[in-house]
Amino acid sequence: MPPSKSGIADYSEALLSELSKRAEVVVFRSPDQLFDPAGFDAVLYQIGNNPHHDFVYETALRHPGFIVMHEANLHHLIAHLTIVRDDWDAYMAECEYDGGPAALQFAHRVRRLEIGPDYEGVPMTRRLLAASKGVVVHSHYVERLSREQGFTGPVAVIPHGAWLPELTAETNYHATRSQLGLDDSTPLIGAFGHIKPYKRIAESLRAFRRLVKLEPRARMILVGEPHPEFPVDQLIRTLGLREHVRLIGFAGIDKFVAYMGACDIVLNLRYPTVGETSGSLARALGLGKAVVVSDVGSFSELPDDICMKVPPGPGEEDLIFEYLNVLVSRPDLARAMGKRGREWVARECDWGIVAQQYVSFLQDPESFIQHAAREADLVNGAVVTAAPEAEPAPPGTATTPSSSPSSGPDEVPETTIALEAITTWVVPEGRSYAAAHKSRFVHTLEITPRGDESQSVLEMGAYMQITAALKFQLGYGTVRGCYYGPAGRIDHKHITSESGEVFECDIDHFDAEKDLYPYADASFDTVLCCELIEHLFQDPMHMMTEINRILKPGGHLVMTTPNIGSLRSVSAILLGYHPAFFPAYIRPRVEGEEAEARHNREYVPMEIQHLLTDSGFDMVRLETGEFLDEPHPELAWITHMLKRYNLSHDLRGDGIYAVARKSGPVKNRWPEWLYS
Numbered sequence: 001m002p003p004s005k006s007g008i009a010d011y012s013e014a015l016l017s018e019l020s021k022r023a024e025v026v027v028f029r030s031p032d033q034l035f036d037p038a039g040f041d042a043v044l045y046q047i048g049n050n051p052h053h054d055f056v057y058e059t060a061l062r063h064p065g066f067i068v069m070h071e072a073n074l075h076h077l078i079a080h081l082t083i084v085r086d087d088w089d090a091y092m093a094e095c096e097y098d099g100g101p102a103a104l105q106f107a108h109r110v111r112r113l114e115i116g117p118d119y120e121g122v123p124m125t126r127r128l129l130a131a132s133k134g135v136v137v138h139s140h141y142v143e144r145l146s147r148e149q150g151f152t153g154p155v156a157v158i159p160h161g162a163w164l165p166e167l168t169a170e171t172n173y174h175a176t177r178s179q180l181g182l183d184d185s186t187p188l189i190g191a192f193g194h195i196k197p198y199k200r201i202a203e204s205l206r207a208f209r210r211l212v213k214l215e216p217r218a219r220m221i222l223v224g225e226p227h228p229e230f231p232v233d234q235l236i237r238t239l240g241l242r243e244h245v246r247l248i249g250f251a252g253i254d255k256f257v258a259y260m261g262a263c264d265i266v267l268n269l270r271y272p273t274v275g276e277t278s279g280s281l282a283r284a285l286g287l288g289k290a291v292v293v294s295d296v297g298s299f300s301e302l303p304d305d306i307c308m309k310v311p312p313g314p315g316e317e318d319l320i321f322e323y324l325n326v327l328v329s330r331p332d333l334a335r336a337m338g339k340r341g342r343e344w345v346a347r348e349c350d351w352g353i354v355a356q357q358y359v360s361f362l363q364d365p366e367s368f369i370q371h372a373a374r375e376a377d378l379v380n381g382a383v384v385t386a387a388p389e390a391e392p393a394p395p396g397t398a399t400t401p402s403s404s405p406s407s408g409p410d411e412v413p414e415t416t417i418a419l420e421a422i423t424t425w426v427v428p429e430g431r432s433y434a435a436a437h438k439s440r441f442v443h444t445l446e447i448t449p450r451g452d453e454s455q456s457v458l459e460m461g462a463y464m465q466i467t468a469a470l471k472f473q474l475g476y477g478t479v480r481g482c483y484y485g486p487a488g489r490i491d492h493k494h495i496t497s498e499s500g501e502v503f504e505c506d507i508d509h510f511d512a513e514k515d516l517y518p519y520a521d522a523s524f525d526t527v528l529c530c531e532l533i534e535h536l537f538q539d540p541m542h543m544m545t546e547i548n549r550i551l552k553p554g555g556h557l558v559m560t561t562p563n564i565g566s567l568r569s570v571s572a573i574l575l576g577y578h579p580a581f582f583p584a585y586i587r588p589r590v591e592g593e594e595a596e597a598r599h600n601r602e603y604v605p606m607e608i609q610h611l612l613t614d615s616g617f618d619m620v621r622l623e624t625g626e627f628l629d630e631p632h633p634e635l636a637w638i639t640h641m642l643k644r645y646n647l648s649h650d651l652r653g654d655g656i657y658a659v660a661r662k663s664g665p666v667k668n669r670w671p672e673w674l675y676s
Contacts, residue, residue, distance in 0.1 A: 018355035031055035072145035073274035139298030142275035162345035200269035207320035271312035273297035290334035313634015451476035485509030537600035565604035617660035624653030
């Protein structure tokens with residue numbers, strides 16, 4: 001609670017004001033107060049990732065209740081409870097409990113002072129979640145992260161409350177601007193809260209410097225305590241902005257609100273994020289200010305018409321500048337956006353509405369959840385979810401592709417595949433590769449036609465990563481694989497799943513660009529050619545001709561390959577880098593060590609369509625999506641540019657996914673677009 005310099009303290013005070021009108025509330029502010037949970041119907045813990053919450057965390061473990069997760073990471077808090085108290089053994093144990101052997105290895109590096117306690121990778125929330133009766137979060141983002149940490153109890157997504165301050169005569173717009181030496185026509189931009197690097201202060205200042213060249217009257221204020229390791233004053237001088245930027249420092253809540261009220265635009269940027277919801281953002285919206293936020297985590301869930309969203313990454317500074325330029329040059333747009341924001345928080349985030357949702361949830365979580373379901377999961381802006389009956393889908397389970405598929409008349413129905421269908425069969429030496437490519441593996445299986453006991457499938461370039469799933473998930477009776485090597489060699493592979501089930505498969509060896517494949521005509525119902533064609537350097541149409549030959553009439557070919565026309569590739573070219581996924585040469589290997597296969601030619605989706613058509617196939621499905629499990633929100637500026645110049649922004653995902661049906665013989669053995 002105040003006077004702690006914590007946003008959660010301000011939140012708790014505002015919530016208490018309304019909560020106490022609806023329930024009898026006793027507040028415990030320190031470990032010195034004697035606490036007996038037997039005297040209460042419900043116990044509510046406000047949890048944040050800083051030392052202010054040490055006694056709250058420890059009490060919540062001793063006396064389980066409902067917790068409010070203001071962010072999905074407690075690593076700094078746990079470091080305070082362990083490392084700062086000189087209890088390294090406890091820190092190591094907590095890391096291992098939270099994230100297993102990998103997290104323990106990380107903890108060893110922390111202890112050796114190689115790195116600092118992590119902000120993202122080891123969230124340290126598993127123990128607290130396991131001990132809690134229910135969880136309140138402010139976003140679906142934190143809800144999802146809580147589920148991923150194993151929590152199976154009731155979760156209520158209740159909006160962060162918002163203040164709707166009416167500026168008094170002492171702190172009104174004109175008076176504060178006068179104190180700052182500004183008239184009412186001067187564009188004023190503000191950033192509020194602790195001045196830390198992850199709030200994108202450097203990026204904002206560089207963007208502001210560009211704005212000043214167009215609008216020399218523009219000014220900026222930074223209101224909050226500077227971070228001791230972030231020399232923001234030096235940065236301001238280096239950028240030549242001393243005349244235009246004022247570092248205010250810490251301000252009490254009245255002055256804080258007054259400074260915000262004096263601004264035309266408020267920046268609330270942050271990256272990385274662990275799901276924190278900003279109290280200063282809630283105040284800015286309540287004041288009717290135009291706000292610019294980072295398009296990450298909980299901020300991505302804000303309505304698009306009440307804020308401007310900036311994906312972090314290479315184009316971040318450009319987009320901040322573009323947004324500031326628009327809002328400064330069109331103050332009518334800024335005022336209209338601010339008006340919509342204030343109306344939204346009044347409707348959805350009023351503290352009275354928020355407090356009532358708390359009371360209802362704490363009184364009877366299950367009834368509250370059932371009522372929410374009957375109301376289409378919407379109760380005064382709060383969305384509540386019960387624990388799923390089955391285990392929640394693990395991180396990495398494939399979702400909707402990033403580009404809409406282009407499909408033919410006999411589109412193959414998509415199958416839902418869980419990540420466990422792959423990971424349960426992964427051999428130890430392949431786990432790191434499977435982890436990196438999990439989204440591609442899952443989606444490849446989802447678009448592959450299902451088989452039955454009478455049907456056969458061939459996986460080309462089989463690493464035994466998804467091979468077993470072709471039998472046990474898709475139902476094929478005969479599964480065979482092939483790989484590069486001396487023609488005639490056959491390896492008999494067998495792997496055992498985590499549950500003890502055995503899968504066996506023959507792997508034929510040959511050169512896909514030169515050899516006659518060791519299969520009779522029309523041998524297979526389906527062929528998978530995944531992440532292979534980009535490695536060929538001499539005659540890819542030989543492979544396509546052989547695939548056509550060994551497929552049955554009407555059989556399907558599933559092909560995946562990196563997309564050289566992706567947003568990532570376009571961005572790389574414009575930023576001066578090579579556009580290919582893997583353009584590097586492979587270092588020579590020692591004798592007897594198998595050499596990796598480099599990429600010799602990467603394709604765009606249109607070329608894959610031409611390739612399949614020339615090879616005697618009809619397109620069933622052509623789409624793009626994630627290649628590695630690495631979304632790229634920072635590439636939104638490329639989409640913006642493509643739209644601006646009326647260029648296609650479809651099929652711009654990192655990986656190409658294609659399904660085609662054999663309709664006849666090869667039509668063009670030497671297509672001109674592929675061969676000179």
